[in-house]
Amino acid sequence: MISTRSLWTQIFFLIVIITICVFPFYWMVTTSLKTQIVALEAPPVWLFEPTLKNYQEALFEDGVLRTLINSLLVAVSTTLLALILGVPAAFALARFEFLGKKDLWFWFITNRMVSPIVLALPFFLIARNLGILDKHITLILIYLTFNLPIVIWIVTDQFRGIPYDLDEAARLEGASQFTIMRKICLPLAMPGVAVSAIFSFIFSWNELMFGLILTRTEAKTAPAMAVSFMEGYNLPYGKIMATSTLIVIPVLIFALIASKQLGRGLTMGAVK
C-alpha cells in the first residue's frame, strides 16, 4: 500500500506541476490589470488595485476588437471549409478502394510537417500578384494547408470505427454512397468531426506567421496585432497582456473541452 510519506511527495509534486503550468497565465492576467506605472515597477508588485483600463483601451481605441473579429471570421470560415472538403475525403479514404490511396494519404499527412515559411514565401508573391494581400480569403485558404490534413486524419479514423454492416444494409436498400455518408456514417462520426473542428479552430486562431506576412490592416489577425504593440521603447505591457489574455481565453476553453483528445489530435492519431 502507499505510504503516507510517498503520498505527500505525490501531492507536493502534483501541486508543483499545476503551479508551473498555471503561473504564466496568472501573471498574464494580473499584468493585464495593472496600469503602466504599476507594470513597470521593479521589483514587480503582487498586490495592487486592478483596473480594466488596458482592456478598454486595447479593444476600443487600438482596434484589437476588430482584429479579434477578423481572427474569429478567418478561423470559423477555414474550419467550415476544411470540414466541407475534408469529411467526404475522409469517407473515401475509410471506405473506398482505389489506386494511389497510399500516396494520397502520405501527401495529406506530410502537410502537417511542412514549415509554414516554405509556403509563406511563394504565397506572399502570388497573393501580391493577384491583389489579394490583406484579404480574409487569403488566410482562409492558406490555413487549409494545416486544417485539411487534421480533419482528414481524425475523421478518417472515426469513419473506420463505424461498423461496415450499416453501409451494407443501406446499400441493399438502394442508398447511394453519398446518402450512406450523410445519413448513416456522419451522425455516428460526429464526435470525431467536432474534435477535428476544435483543433482546426485552435490552430487557425493561434497562427501568427501567415497573419503577419499576408495581412496589413483590413484583415489583420489578433496575434499579429499583439505583436505590433512590440514596437518602440516604452512597451505598453499591460495592454500587450490584455490583448494576449483576450486571444488565449477562447482557445483555453476549447482546449479544455477537447482535453481528452488533445494528445491524440496533436500526434495525428499516432497514439490512441
Added chain:
Amino acid sequence: MTAKVSRKTVFGFIGPAVIGLAMVGIAPLLYAVWTSLHFYNLTKLKRVEFIGLENYWTVLTDEVFWQAMGRTFFLLGAALPLQIVLGLGIALTLHQPGLTLLKTLCRLSLVLPMATTYAVVGLLGQVMFNQKFGVVNQLLGGANINWIGDPENAFAMIIFWDVWQWTPFVALVLLAGLTMVPGEVEEAARLETKSKWTVLRYVQLPFLVPGLVAVLILRTADTLKLFDMVFTLTRGGPGSSTEFISLMIQRIGFRGFDQGLASAQAIILLIITIILAQIYIRVFYKEV
C-alpha cells in the same frame, strides 16, 4: 472493409479536397521552385533574371544557413531530453492510483500550455523575463540577469519556454501509453519485484515506444517549424543567437527582400522535412 466503387464516385468524394490542397499546398511550392531559380529581390523587381542553381549553391555553401540549421537541432537536442524526462516523471506520477481529484486537476492544467497561442508565449516571455521588472528575476531572489539581451541566456530562455509548452504534450502522450499496459500484467510484475525501475524498463517501456517515436518525430518537425514564439520573444537575437531555421528564411525573404535565395533555402528545408516525414509514415502508418 472497403467498397469497390466507380472512379467517378471516388473522385466526387475526394476530388474537392485534393484540388483544394493542391491549389494552396502545391501550386505555391512550384512557384517557390521557379523563384528559387531566379535572382528575385523585392526591391529590384525590374531585374528578375534566371540564374539556374546559383541560389542553391549559395545556400549549400552558406555558413549562416548551416549555423541556423545547427542551432535548430541544438535546441531540439537540448529541449527534447528534458521534455522526455520531465514528461515521463509527470506521466508516472499521474499513473499511480489515488488522489483522483488532484490528478484530474493536474491533467487539465497540462492542457493549458500546449493550447496557448505561440505568439502569446513569446510575449509572456518578454514580460516575465524582463531584466528590471520581470517576475523571474524576482523569484530568483532579486537576481539581475539579462535574459533577453545576452546570447546564451536568450537561448536558455527559449529552451525554458519550449520545455514549458511541450512537456505537457509528452506527458499526456506517455500517460496514454502507460494506460495501455494491461492491469494484470503490471500488477503481476509489481508482485515480482519492488524495483519501479524494473517495472518501467521491462513492462511499461514497450508500451511507451510508439508514443516516444511519435514525440521524437513531431518535435523534430515542430522545431524546424518554430517561428512564432521566438519571433515575439527575441526576433532571433541578440545577434543571431536564437535565429532558428524558419526565422532565418523569414529574415532573408522579408527583411532582406531576397525572395530567390529565401525560396532556395525553403526548398532545401522542405526536402529535409520530406525525408523526415517519410520516416514518420514508414514507422506509423503501415496499416493504410
